[in-house]
Amino acid sequence: MSDLTKLTLTAALDGLDSKAFSSRELTQSFIEAIEASNDTLNAYVVKTPEKALAMADASDARRAAGQAGKLDGAPIGVKDLYCTKGVRTTACSEILGEFTPTYESTVTQNLWDAGAVMLGKLNMDEFAMGSSNETSRFGPPSNPWRRAGSNRALTSGGSSGGSATAVAADLCLAATASDTGGSIRQPAAFTGTVGIKPTYGRASRYGMVAFASSLDQAGPIAKTVEDAALLTEIMCSHDPEDSTSLPVATPDWRADVHKGVKGMKIGIPAEYRVDGMPQEIEDLWSQGIKWLQDMGAQIVNVSLPHTKYALPAYYIVAPAEASSNLARYDGMRFGQRVSGDDLTDTYQGTRASGFGAEVQRRLMIGTYVLSSGYYDAYYLRAQKVRTKILQDFQTVFADVDALLTPTCPSAAFAYGEKSGDPVQMYLNDIFTVTANLAGLPGISIPAALDGQGLPLGLQVIGKALDEATCFRVAGALEEAAGFVAKPERWW
């Protein structure tokens, strides 16, 4: 039998459907692959092989009984941000200790309800704060991709670095991820995978460890646009347990993937051509434009004038919300506690030892921008900027169907290359944070390799609730790019 782990999700489901293999066989292949690779790649921080096999057996029974769901028998990985009942969930932070939820997040419940099989919990930046997965309590995963002729370990991006690594290295068919400022799209771009952040409110945040409530959104990282479309459909739902969840139906987007872009108007925002952008990124973008033109789309140059304020606004709003959201990690009810002489001492000890440096930095920034006397100058102004950014998008979307931009200003970088300079690290999010601030869907698709053989991603940003167009444009680009490269196996 050929290596089942290399299948796409769609192909694997077809194989299960045609009884070419069972979920148990498929799951077993992944368990073995994880066993063989994870010490090196560090994608999984919790492995659940027994649970996976039990779920696989149950799936095989359902399929035999003709009751298979849309994802039945498909082994997937879950970002450690999602609370999973009975399986340790720490958001890769020390402060959560050995926290094991008694409840399941809505997104993962949706997956299990559709028959998916859980392989384990995936590495991430601590509380999703980071762009290189270096802030994880468990150490970073390794990008399966390396620069040609180099052994230097590269980051898979962040915060969903574990999800991206696992998908790129065939350690799951697909994975859940989450995106607050680019945490799905940037890792996808760095690993030659597809990642989509749906419209804010499409997927429930219930049971997702919160980073920044108004920006956090669940989404998948997958091998193909079609896989991503299927996974997004299953993950999203209206959830009364999340007040910001949108009361809308979730369509089947797979049909959109192959509809083509003929007659569509695609906007190219001038402001995304930033100073110091590598020529290779420029070229990739131009290539993307050309592909779309060749397939019959009309290209329109557009302007999103407030783009330059997006990153500063993001790094006020996100830390502000985080500073409040993470207040519950106080060592009182769950997770780790460092007992001190008195209450204050206990709080300080617990939080100083439980949170890593980047989380502490953001909590301090967030606390500062919300404090009396600074609120108006920072938080309130950032919210106004956010409104302006949304209006920019609304203006251009009156005219175009979607926007095309690069996903990131660079290919994957090496560990330590940026971690010493937070601002350099934050600049990674420059093309992705706008979609979070405006609540819009954004998808990254692998489009080319750079001169060093590393994957680069293009991003399609769509109108609110118009994932259909994102999938359509992404599907067309995927076809045009014909991106089939896989990392050369070194692990």
Add this chain to the structure above:
Amino acid sequence: MVKRAVYQVKGDTGDWEVVMGLEVHAQIASKSKLFSGASTQFGAEPNENVSLVDAAMPGMLPVINAFCVEQAVRTGLGLNAQINKMSRFDRKNYFYPDLPQGYQISQFEFPIVGEGVIEVDVEPSHGDAAYTFPVRIERLHMEQDAGKSIHDLIDDATCVDLNRCGVALMEIVSKPDIRTPLEAAAYVKKLKSIVVALGTCDGDMEKGNLRADVNVSVCRPGGYAKFRETGDFGHLGTRREIKNMNSFRFIQAAIEYEAHEQVRVIEAGGKVNQETILFDADRGETRPMRSKEDAHDYRYFPDPDLLPLIIDDAYIAGIKATLPELPDQKRARFEADYGLSRYDAGVLTADAEGAAFYETVAKGRDAKLAANWVTQELFGYLNKSDLELSGSPVSAVQLGGLIDLISSDVISGKIAKDVFVRMIAGEGDPGDIVEAHGLKQVTDTGAIAAVVDEIIAANPDQAAAVKDKPKTIGWFVGQVMKASGGKANPQAVNKILREKLGL
């Protein structure tokens, strides 16, 4: 219009006047909490009524309880206040073990209810007549209650009970319109009567379901008038906030103590610092709450887990249509329909139960007589005995029966009071009591005339004098009543005496 009482503190350097504004926390009478489905049942085992949301487990999100929103709007309407169609929940951030989220969800910038005004009735006291004065409501907002920290259960540890955590409160904030301790208590009483009538809060102060924080400041006479003229708080003194009072008596005692304390501090050359204080009921004094090392910066910001709360006119109108008769409306009706004084009507409508009791007693009877018996005799007795109306030994039907006996001249008002005492003692229906003790008044004029003749014959000097001083007839009446054991009909006695004495 009766003038408002003046409350001044006499200091060594002159008089001071007192200004108060109140923040009343009323627990919404809801079966579940403001943002979770956990029960609000009182008296549960510690931490029994705690959901994952209340315990702020990772990934848990608040979902607004629509019933609570309705009660807040209802209360706003009962306070004659502006209902805000857009309100918003904010987070008030601070760390404490009984606050699992690390923030309280409250409405800071955009409360659901804006300005309103209520009329407050002050009972007569220390020679001051009863009067009514307006208190302007600044706002009403919804917020979560915190849990309870118990410091003395286990040595060296603090226990936390999260049952209350997340319970819905309405915080009702008044403007600084209250000027005497009695007015402060009367204001809370009025609020209580309104929320109880509306059914939005059970008003149970003993359980802490209705509690008040009182902001007290003192200023020189005239300062308050200038404040009202200009709106400039600079004319008022610095306020201290007495937290968490749940009895009318404590509210008054605390304010009296605090006002004098502030005057003492200022006159000694000190300064009143804006701080929160507690009233120690055992010692009868206020003292600052253990001051935190650092001043709190609550870092309020809109809760990103919740959308702004938008309601429309139809929603508000729908609630308005189901409002019950409010205490003020009921009082107006009692004044009009029963011909009662404003004060009596106010006393009778202070709570729905009392009003219903009165209406049962008054139905088909002399309304004023009924009012006197209910407010003075029955309420007087209940107050003295520290009893609730629900624990009254005399039912409305029984009291009505007693009034019937008076109105039909079976007994006199004086005898009725004796009968009432026996009713309280549990001797049963008034008719039976009158029968058993032979208390029926004597209306037989022959019998009365015989007694009158005897009295006149025995007191010739008085009988002669009464012609010049007709008012002394009262002495004869008393003698006749005494001789008849109080049972003679007073009107008949009067009439016969006048005839026989030639008046």
